[in-house]
Amino acid sequence: MAIKQNESALMQSKKTYWLPNIPHFLAKQACHPKGLFGRLFGKAMNKMNKESNQWVLTMLNLNTNDKVLEVGYGPGDGINRLSQIVTDGFIAGIDYSETMYHSAKSKNKQAIERGLVELSVGDAEKLPYESNFFDSMFCVHVLYFWQDPISVLKELIRTLKPAGKIALFIGDKEEMSGIKLTQTGVYNLYTLEEIVELLEESGFINVHYFQKCMSTGPLSQGICIVGEKAPC
Numbered sequence: 001m002a003i004k005q006n007e008s009a010l011m012q013s014k015k016t017y018w019l020p021n022i023p024h025f026l027a028k029q030a031c032h033p034k035g036l037f038g039r040l041f042g043k044a045m046n047k048m049n050k051e052s053n054q055w056v057l058t059m060l061n062l063n064t065n066d067k068v069l070e071v072g073y074g075p076g077d078g079i080n081r082l083s084q085i086v087t088d089g090f091i092a093g094i095d096y097s098e099t100m101y102h103s104a105k106s107k108n109k110q111a112i113e114r115g116l117v118e119l120s121v122g123d124a125e126k127l128p129y130e131s132n133f134f135d136s137m138f139c140v141h142v143l144y145f146w147q148d149p150i151s152v153l154k155e156l157i158r159t160l161k162p163a164g165k166i167a168l169f170i171g172d173k174e175e176m177s178g179i180k181l182t183q184t185g186v187y188n189l190y191t192l193e194e195i196v197e198l199l200e201e202s203g204f205i206n207v208h209y210f211q212k213c214m215s216t217g218p219l220s221q222g223i224c225i226v227g228e229k230a231p232c
Contacts, residue, residue, distance in 0.1 A: 027186035031145045033074075033097045046077045051216045052140050052169050053078040057085065059138075059167045059210065059226050065089040066135040069159070071124045071152075072096075072142030076104025079119070083111040091117045092134070094124055096145075124152045129159045136160075140169040143195065144187040153202035163231040166204065168195065171219045179218060192223060199227040 033039070057078070062068065066089045073079050073093035082091050091111070095101060101121045111117040120128065125148070137156055146152045156166060173189045176182050182189060190198070192209060199207045204227030214222045 021184075023180040024184040024186065027181040027184040030141075030181060031096075031186050033099045035099060039099060039103055043075065046075045048216065048218070049074070049077060049140050051214055052222055053081055055212055055222070056138050056140055056167050056169045056224055057081060059224050060136040060165055062086055062136060063089070067092075067133060069093070069127075069129075069134045069137040069156075071137065071139040071156070072145075073104050073119065074100050074140075076100075076107035076119075078138070078140060079104060079108050079117060080111075083108065083116055087116070089116075089135075092129065093117070093119045094122050094127065095119075096121070096123070125155050127155055127159050131158050132161045133159045134161060134164060136165045136167070138167040138169070141171070143168055143170055144182075144189060146188075149198050150202055153198060153204070157203045157229055160229045162229055164229045166199075166227050166229075168199075168225045170195065170223050170225070172221050172223060175219055175221060192225070195225050199225065203230070204228060205230050 060068070062082075062085050064085070064087050066086050068082060068086055068089065068091050070078050070082065070091075070093045073095050079091060079093050093104065095104070098121050101119055104119055105112060108117050108119070112119065122128070124146070137160060143149060160166065170190065173191050176187070176189055181187065196207050196209070207225065207227040209223055209225045212222050212224070214220060
């Protein structure tokens with residue numbers, strides 16, 4: 001009887017050991033999508049960020065011949081929407097995830113083939129572009145995953161033209177802190193005031209923000225913070 005009980009306890013411990021921490025796994029996929037699940041997660045991201053991408057792009061007052069960078073392009077919805085606005089300029093994207101690179105490359109195949117879009121895999125702290133290159137740049141739900149946001153923002157402002165704009169989309173910290181994914185240690189959540197401070201410390205000026213009620217995705221409210229590089 002004791003042997004059977006010990007075997008049962010051992011089997012139960014094995015089940016517990018192999019049972020994944022689902023929220024942590026999903027949070028890691030949000031940060032760095034990988035493999036088949038990463039591609040599936042990317043499709044969900046396209047739907048969740050559709051409204052956010054569309055709104056953020058309106059904040060940049062884009063022209064058809066602008067040069068624009070997206071940091072953390074994910075499955076490529078933002079790049080795709082951008083290519084319908086910036087039809088004669090240049091669109092670049094950088095993302096940590098090779099899985100997302102392939103998804104975004106497939107979604108934006110025609111724009112890439114005609115030289116409008118260029119996607120790369122890498123770290124936003126080391127952009128492969130010269131100083132004063134981009135007219136605008138943006139990112140959606142990406143700031144949470146930067147280990148050193150000041151270093152990233154300083155690199156972004158380096159490549160931004162004088163008087164160029166950056167737009168950062170985030171969720172409200174109080175609302176996001178109630179989501180299990182953000183309680184895993186993968187996300188770094190910021191208040192609006194903290195992000196304004198980060199932008200200003202990195203050299204951005206005229207930092208201001210907008211709020212919007214979201215009709216899709218897990219958040220009821222989105223925030224877009226816009227900053228500018230000082231003119232010459």
